[in-house]
Amino acid sequence: MSDSRIGGRFFPVTPAARLLLAVAAFISIPCLADVSPSRADPQALQPVTSDTAATKAEKKAQKRPERPILPAVAVKLKPEAVARDVAARYGATVAFAISAMPGWYQFSFGSAADAEASIPAMQQDADIEQALLQRANRRVRKTNDTWYGNQWHLENTGQNGGTAGDDLNVNGAWTGGYTGTGVMISIVDDGVETAHPDLAAGYNSAYAYDYVDNDSDPNPAAAGDDHGTAVCGLAAARGQNSLGVAGVAYDANWTAVRLLGTGMSDSTEASALGQSLANVDIYNNSWGPADNGDYEEIGSLPKNAILNGVANGRGGKGAIYVWAGGNGYGSPYFDDSNLDAYANMPETIAAASIDKNFNNSTYSEGGANILVTAPGGESDVFTTDRSGASGYNDGSLFSDQDYTNDFDGTSAATPMVSGVVALMLDANPNLTWRDVQHILVYTADHSKIAGGTYTNGAGLIASDRWGFGVVDATAAAQLAAQWTNAPARQTVYSPTDNGNVPIPDNSTIGINRTVNVTNTLYIEHTVVEFTTNHTWWGDLRVTLISPSGTISHLALASGGYSPSGTTWYYMSTRNWGEQAQGNWTLKVSDEAAVDTGNLQSWRVIFYGTTTPPNQSASISNTALSDGTTGTGYYHQFQVSTISQQTTWSLSGNVPPGLVINSSNGILSGTPTTVGTYNFTVEATGTLPPSYATASVTLNVLMGTTPPPGGGSSGFGGGGGGGGGCTVGDRGVPAFLGLLALFALLALSRRRRA
Incomplete structure (x- = not known):
């Protein structure tokens, strides 16, 4: 037993009180995460890219183009770090563990710009030893052909x-x-x-x-x-x-x-x-x-x-x-x-x-x-x-x-x-x-x-x-x-416009005629069946405008000879992927003098598919862990798709408090209501089209009462910058106060005895 001075007086201190004071003193020390070498020394982690240093001559010549940045960063984590959690801080996903290099992972981002922007923060992250921005390597199979x-x-x-x-x-x-x-x-x-x-x-x-x-x-x-x-x-x-x-x-x-x-x-x-x-x-x-x-x-x-x-x-x-x-x-x-x-x-x-x-x-x-x-x-x-x-x-x-x-x-x-x-x-x-x-x-x-x-x-x-x-x-x-084969080819015909309308001679204004298409078709080829009795087709400029405003220039008043008959089939690929439904407008002008004629009739023939040529896609990682009310939740779905861009969405009985990131498939938030929730995850790709759905179930359990002031009060992390306590954590002073009170009570009990 030893003594302690309180208010100018000495009191003997029991072992229990001594332990409580030691714990209080330990907690009052700044958190270890805040004084780690990587956080205290910003130079400890320098940005490293996969670029090979150029020679002095090449730098002077400025001939070597910089390789494009990829939406990826190679990261070496400290042993205790969890790759998925670290990636989530930066809105990234873990693409794969790099073979034969323990601790190394490739993080995938939504864009190259996002990957590049993450590097400064990664340099300061206590869980990351090294972060390498990835660039596209152009590796070629050279032929040995002489020329x-x-x-x-x-x-x-x-x-x-x-x-x-x-x-x-x-x-x-x-x-x-x-x-x-x-x-x-x-x-x-x-x-x-x-x-x-x-x-x-x-x-x-x-x-x-x-x-x-x-x-x-x-x-x-x-x-x-x-x-x-x-x-x-x-x-x-x-x-x-x-x-x-x-x-x-x-x-x-x-x-x-x-x-x-x-x-x-x-x-x-x-x-x-x-x-x-x-x-x-x-x-x-x-x-x-x-x-x-x-x-x-x-x-x-x-x-x-x-x-x-x-x-x-x-x-x-x-x-x-x-x-x-x-x-x-x-x-x-x-x-x-x-x-x-x-x-x-x-x-x-x-x-x-x-x-x-x-x-x-x-x-x-x-x-x-x-x-x-x-x-x-x-x-x-x-x-x-x-x-x-x-x-x-x-x-x-x-x-x-x-x-x-x-x-x-x-x-x-x-x-x-x-x-x-x-x-x-x-x-x-x-x-x-x-x-x-x-x-x-x-x-x-x-x-x-x-x-x-x-x-x-x-x-x-x-x-x-x-x-x-x-x-x-x-x-x-x-x-x-x-590639998954496109659906069978279908044909849709617009109504025929038999107006037999005169085309004004030597005028760029011309005539506009519109037909309405009610059928649903995803277009591959558009063909305009065009019939006129004009005596010199080379005078004619012909333009088709789709319901979405896409312009197909079908003839440019070239001045050349007419075809032998009165009908020509102009084909356009410009409406590829558009819907046939809506108003289609044909503009015809006669831009040279003398020869004249009427637009006798026209219609549009559409070739395409009644359903989009969706490419095979499937959603994986659909087994969801249980959630807890009041506790943050994180899960990322994956999709096998070849589309340039994928958009994620949810439908059905989605747990209150959870949302999905439309660009990367991350389900996150804080569940608020206990229950079992069955809902659907959808991934839609574009260019080329792809579509996938998955039915999932998530159980939300009752959580414990959160600590005063919200957030966590220990060393475990919470929603801030990767874990650890901070000066602003209101739970720490409260906890220290409780410890001091317990110590005083112990001292007073000892003195009364």
Whole structure:
């Protein structure tokens, strides 16, 4: 026993009182969490990124672009920390534990900006030893082909005045194992040099034909038949053979149909477009009618051959027809791809062209029918050529005469799209021809579209010159690998407007006509059936406006010849994903003098699905732990989805006090009412659409009375900055007062005794 001085007097102190005073003194010391090295020394945790330090020369040159920040942070936690709880402080989730690195986790955020913003706070967090902001690594599967470095369309490093990264983004698909294996491409053209050293390995002679000379040899037979060999190399030149160039789908097989030349007719076109239908997956068509601003029709035979191909090709999944969008843009012809009936069909993929800086190629036609764009260049695409001096390169362009660096056009863009489609079919052979178009739409890169863009009613960004953007080979192959086939195709017809309305001559005002559609349909293709007796169709500008305000420019008063009949079918992809229901307006103006006529009738034909083409998605982590009234609750749901954005919601009997974060699926709050609650969790994805639901049950139990002032009073955490007491915690002074009172009582009892 010892003595203590109180109010100038000494009192003996019992062991019990001594213990109480010691506890009080301990609690009055600042909490350990507040004096830990990481909190006391802000420099203890420095921001560390995954960037490799640039050399002095590179820093001076300022040529290396900074890699994009990912919505992720790699975090090393202290042993006692709980990863899920730490992640929740920052609105993040635990994506995974990093293999073979104990204590390391990757936290996933809603955006790259959120991840970057979290770093300063993480540096001060007592539970975190290190936080590494993650950036995108560009790891590529380099081919060993001799002239690969010249193929800017495959990998643009800025060579020859290009812009680094302005390419097909194909390396990620190759690295993922998608190279076109098992896919057959038919090059319908002016012949292909089948023995070319960079093409021969992929050639299949069994499916080839020459409709010019009517034999089975599709090789070029005339001077100037150079086109097909260059086209073939862009799609399917053999890669990884230490020779020449690589095609986009360098392991694909190919065959050739020689069609372009003398004697070409509807019957030969139809035959070429159905040649070896049972064995061909993709028909590449880098050709079309003259690009002169005229309305150019397709005969009934080739049209029906294409319709038969998508119905019966590839075992009923449909052959893929890729078509050049046309090279007649601007003066003198002002051509429009919608006036080319081949590229204007819903069953074909119309391709436009951009250059090595992702500018519109000067010649590339626009149109509401254009689906996507690829690098067709400006006389600078590198590809295979007829051997020796026979082809484009006589030796003056490039030293190796088996190749040329002088190819361009939508003729060049088209086989690149065909190659990307081959990668998609390699990733998922079960895709239908419509699935292929869906994937191209949803994965096209629109980030650099130069002007004239708009967002349609389904949230898709498009342009008349670019379609939905530049094909992204890696994104397309990856989405293809996970794709769920779209529902069966349906057709809806609007009412027919038979007004027979005169079109004012030489006036930009024109006429507006509206039809109302009551049917529900998620649109893929929109077709306007347009009938007029106007004597010169080249005077007409025709525009369609959807209920959501999306504008499809169907004809631009090109000045060219009229079609032979009085009806034309204008196709638009601009309404992809929109609803058909509502008012559709057609604007028609006659913008040149002399010729006149009436809009006799029109209607809209919609192709699409009655339900959205939702992708497979499922909600996991649905087993909920019990909640307690008055105590904070946390649970995060997970969803398997390939959509760009997921929105979470709840329905049913949701426990009072709990809400779900719409962006990350975190269920949180403080339950207020005891009970058993059955409710539904919903996750909705967009671009492409996906939807998932899960029925869950949560039991809320009665909690204990919270400590004075609310919150927790011990070292266990509470809702503040990660645990521990603070000066402002009102429970601490109260507790100290109680301890002091108990000590005095003990002392007084001892003295009275």
